[in-house]
Amino acid sequence: MKRNIYVFFAIFLFFLAIPLTNALDTSLKVYDYADLLTDGEEATLKSEVQKYIDAYDMDMVLLTTSENPYSDPYDYAADFYDENGFGKNQYKDGVLFIIDRTQGYNDVYMLTTGEAIRVYDDNRIDSILDDIAEVKEEGYYQMFHAFIESSSFYASKGVAPSNKDTHLTKNGDLAYNRKFPWFPFGLISIIVSSVIVGILVAKNKMVKQATSASLYLEKGSVNYTRKEDRFLHTNTSSVYIGSSSSSSGGSGRVGGSSTRSSHSGTSHGGGGRRM
Amino acid sequence: MAGGTLDHKCPNCDAVLKFNPHGQNWVCEYCQSKFTREEIDAQEAKKGHVLNEETEADKLEKDAEGMDVYSCPNCGAQIVADENTSATFCVYCRSTAILKNKLVGKFNPAYVIPFQKTKEDAIEAFKKIGKGRPFMPKLFSSKQNIEDMKGVYIPFWLYDFGVSGALEADAKRISSWTSGNYRYTKTDTYRAYREGNMTFHKIPVDGSTRFNDDMMNSIEPFDYAGLQTFTHAYLSGFLAEKYDVDSDAARKGAEVRAKNTATSMLQESIHGYDAVSVLKADHNLELLKNEYVLLPVWMLNIQYQGKIYMFAMNGQTGKLIGDIPIDKKKVAIWWIGITLLLFGILTVIWLIGGLL
Numbered sequence: 001m002k003r004n005i006y007v008f009f010a011i012f013l014f015f016l017a018i019p020l021t022n023a024l025d026t027s028l029k030v031y032d033y034a035d036l037l038t039d040g041e042e043a044t045l046k047s048e049v050q051k052y053i054d055a056y057d058m059d060m061v062l063l064t065t066s067e068n069p070y071s072d073p074y075d076y077a078a079d080f081y082d083e084n085g086f087g088k089n090q091y092k093d094g095v096l097f098i099i100d101r102t103q104g105y106n107d108v109y110m111l112t113t114g115e116a117i118r119v120y121d122d123n124r125i126d127s128i129l130d131d132i133a134e135v136k137e138e139g140y141y142q143m144f145h146a147f148i149e150s151s152s153f154y155a156s157k158g159v160a161p162s163n164k165d166t167h168l169t170k171n172g173d174l175a176y177n178r179k180f181p182w183f184p185f186g187l188i189s190i191i192v193s194s195v196i197v198g199i200l201v202a203k204n205k206m207v208k209q210a211t212s213a214s215l216y217l218e219k220g221s222v223n224y225t226r227k228e229d230r231f232l233h234t235n236t237s238s239v240y241i242g243s244s245s246s247s248s249g250g251s252g253r254v255g256g257s258s259t260r261s262s263h264s265g266t267s268h269g270g271g272g273r274r275m
Numbered sequence: 276m277a278g279g280t281l282d283h284k285c286p287n288c289d290a291v292l293k294f295n296p297h298g299q300n301w302v303c304e305y306c307q308s309k310f311t312r313e314e315i316d317a318q319e320a321k322k323g324h325v326l327n328e329e330t331e332a333d334k335l336e337k338d339a340e341g342m343d344v345y346s347c348p349n350c351g352a353q354i355v356a357d358e359n360t361s362a363t364f365c366v367y368c369r370s371t372a373i374l375k376n377k378l379v380g381k382f383n384p385a386y387v388i389p390f391q392k393t394k395e396d397a398i399e400a401f402k403k404i405g406k407g408r409p410f411m412p413k414l415f416s417s418k419q420n421i422e423d424m425k426g427v428y429i430p431f432w433l434y435d436f437g438v439s440g441a442l443e444a445d446a447k448r449i450s451s452w453t454s455g456n457y458r459y460t461k462t463d464t465y466r467a468y469r470e471g472n473m474t475f476h477k478i479p480v481d482g483s484t485r486f487n488d489d490m491m492n493s494i495e496p497f498d499y500a501g502l503q504t505f506t507h508a509y510l511s512g513f514l515a516e517k518y519d520v521d522s523d524a525a526r527k528g529a530e531v532r533a534k535n536t537a538t539s540m541l542q543e544s545i546h547g548y549d550a551v552s553v554l555k556a557d558h559n560l561e562l563l564k565n566e567y568v569l570l571p572v573w574m575l576n577i578q579y580q581g582k583i584y585m586f587a588m589n590g591q592t593g594k595l596i597g598d599i600p601i602d603k604k605k606v607a608i609w610w611i612g613i614t615l616l617l618f619g620i621l622t623v624i625w626l627i628g629g630l631l
Contacts, residue, residue, distance in 0.1 A: 178629055185621045193613035197606060203408045204599040210492035212539070213532035218474040222540055226470035229446065229545075233464050238457040 024084045029053075031080075034064035034101045036140040045141070048148045056155040058116050059087045059094025062144050066101040073100035073109040073272055078262030087113050091172045092266070095120065097147045099140060108132060109272030110147070112257075117174050117269035120151075121160035121256030125271040128154070136275045143275075162256025173267045174254040283371075283511050285310075286318060291349065291370050293512035296390040296590070301508065315508045347372060359483065362428065362507075362515035371511045378507055382517045383567075386502040389509045390426055390571040390590040397424060397573040397588050400595045404586075409609065412602040415579050422578040426590060428510060428569035429491065430482040430518035434529040435564035439472040442541040442556045446548040467551070469541040474563070478529040479570070482518030486572075487585070488528070493596040494589040497570055501591055505569070515569060522565050534558045 024031075029049045030042045037045070049060045061081065068076040077098045081087065087094040091114030100107040110128060112120045120128070131150040135142040154160075165177045251260035257269045283292040283301065290305030292315075301310040310318075345354040347365035354372050356363050361377035364370065378384070392400075398418060405411040414420070446467045451460040477499055481491035503509070518525075538556040545551050571590025576583055579600060586597030 178625075180622075180625065185618055185625075188621065189614045189617035192617055193610055196613055197610045200408070200410055200609070201601060201606060204410055204601050206596040207487070207489050207493050207598050209489045210495065210532060211535050213475055213478050213529070213536040214539075215496050216475045216478045216533075217536055217540070218476055221474040222471060223473065224469065224471040224541075224544055226441075226468055227544060228468040229465045230468070231463070232445075232466050234461065235464075236459055236461045238459045240456055241453070241458050 026084055026086060029060060030062045032062075032064050034066040034099070036064045036099060036101070037144075038141075041141040045144050045148070048145070052148055052152050052155070053088075055152070057088055057093070058114075058119075058155065059092075060148070060151070061086050061094065061096040062147075063096060063098040064101065064140070065098065068100050068102040073098050073107045074111065074260070074268075074270065075263070076100065077109050077111040077270075078266070078268050079264070081111060081113060081268075082262055082264040082266050089114065091115060091168050095151055097144065097151075098272075099143065106136065106143075106275040107272065108143070108275055110151075110270050112269040113266065114168060114172055115159075117257050117259060117267070118159045118163040118166060118168070118255070119155055120269060121162045122253075122258055122269075122271060123162070123256060124154045124160055125269070129271060129273055133273070133275050160256055164255075166255040166257075171265075171267065174257055174259050174269070176254055283315065283318075283508050291511070292508075293371070294389060294509050296393050296396075299389060299391070301511070312503070312506070312508075316506065319506065319508070343374070345372060345374060359485065359516050359519050360514070361517045362510040362513060364514075371513075373507045373510050373515070375507075377515075377517045381567075384430070384505040384569045385566045387428065387505045387509050387569040388497055388499075388501045388571055388591050389503060390513060391501070392571075392573065392588065392590050392593050394424065394426065394573070396593060397426075397575060397595070400588055400593055401575060401577075401586065404595060404597075404599065408599060410601045410605050411599050412579070412605075415577070415600065420577050420579050421575055422583070423576040424573060426513040426571065426573050428513055428515040429486055429572050430516055431479045431491075431568050431570045432482050432518070432520075432522055432525045432529070433477040433479055433564075433566045433568055434475070434526060434533075434562065435477065436475045436529070436533045437472065437561040437563050438475065438533055438537045438558050439561075440470065440534075440537040440541055440556065440558040442469045442538060443467070443554045444469075444542060444545060445552050445554060446545055447550040448547070449549045465548070467545045467548075469544055471541055471544075473537060473540060475533050475536070477566070478532055480525040480528045482520045482522075482525050482567070483516050484519055485516065486574075486587075490585065490587050490596065491572075494572060494587050494594050497589065497591055502568065509569075513571070518567065522567070526562070526565075530560055533560060 028046070030046045032042055045062055049062065052060045063077065063080060065076060070076055077096050081096050086092065086096070093114035093116055095116050096111040098109050098111070100109065108129065110125055128147065128150040132143050132146045135146045166174050167177050169175050251258065259267045259269050262268055284290065285292050285303035285306060285308055287308050288303060288306045290303050292301045292303055292310065295302045298309065301315055343356050343358060345356065347354050347368060347370065349365060349370040350368040352365055352367040354363065354365050356374060360374065362371065362373045365372055398421065401421065402416055402418060405416045444467045446465045448463040449460065451458060479495060479497065481488055537558050538553065541556065542551060542553055573588040573590055575586040575588070577586060584597060584600065586595060588595040
């Protein structure tokens, strides 16, 4: 009985601990740690973000920081997204936009996860960043606003055409759809079965002209009186085969989206630049 | 010894003696007495048959169609045979008639390989011919289709050749390697000269136009260790033919085979190259020996759907050959079936690959 009480107490403590460790309120969606926005701007942006989330069934997070321990805003953004459990549905679908002031510049980065990787290919991310860059003189609020507007525009168009033949794997990685190889499979099957049937058909033909007398050659009677090989000429030809380049590990490009793995192992797409 | 035919009679009861392939001896059909080759030879010597003496008088006459007519030593009935038949049966009493004048002089065979396979062996072999041949029509190999079968001693010429040959060939050594962005291929060409000599023994050529040459090629090889000096006693119970293609005419076939093999022997001695192409080959053949022999063959005529198919079985080794008709429906079913099966296997592999 005493033991049961301990177990019950442990379970109670465990559930109590969840809200303590997961302290961040993921419903806020706007996290202005670098204090670049007014409270009013934050509230406006939050309602715009909520519209996006409701309309496209993808999460959206806006983030500013001036204390990024990494050299790349990607790392901070990806960790923030993964560790706090943002994202909707099975693949944690969603986008995060960060303005990183750590280096003293506006290092912006757009992070995509899950289905958002398929929606925002590299070209679309570039266009979104262009739209943001256009309004960078007008302040941070305008930059976030441009991000939401441009992202909504592309989300309404659905999956990027360059990613039509892709899908997300169990781990949330982007992969090409496997197309059933009708033609090569059919061709292989027909060729192999034709060869097998041909061999079996040939078995019914047993009457053949003999062309060799090797059965009647006296063993050991072959006596070579001349074995001479004279060198005639040599010839060297060359064919251009092109340079072989190897791709780097950890990141890759499938369809139209470049992806890389975060510290937690989750695949993210995205792109950023200094403004 | 009447009318130019020979027969072998049992010294005990005067019934006909027949050669027994399984025992390699002679058995009296009536009293079951058995006789060895030595006993038969002794009996022949006592009777004083002189086979090598050609006596035209033995042949009675020619009939209107030019067939030779003999009288049966057993019942006296007339036996009609064409000019190439040297052993046959009396149509009335079924006794063997060995036609002496077809086996004397230049037609006297030096050796014979006696039958080792019986009629029953040939029937058994034919019934099993569909094994490993799925496209044979289902009822083809049934015993009922055997319309006619006969054990025939077929005349063969055996040739011994000494061959001296010379061969010229282009030989290429090809190596390739990659350097930078280029793949290099280096081809060294040599001219290979080969000369040599070799000996062939007993290349067989069938000496009868009645039998298809390719079929006679296809039942090779005979085991020449089984060659016996000829005595007509081996023919009792079988049919026999004499040659109608003489030694010089038949030789060509053996020469072509010897030359082909000489070329490949010389070519095989060109080692260490990636590609060899023969430019020319010249061979001088010297005929060392030439023998006339009788070799045992079971000939089977198979009637299937109104057509006759010929089969031949080596009467010594039991090798049975012949072209079997092809059941096109079975071919189509197999072809479609194997194609679908392979496609299915590939699909399953593909699906499993998708799960991993």
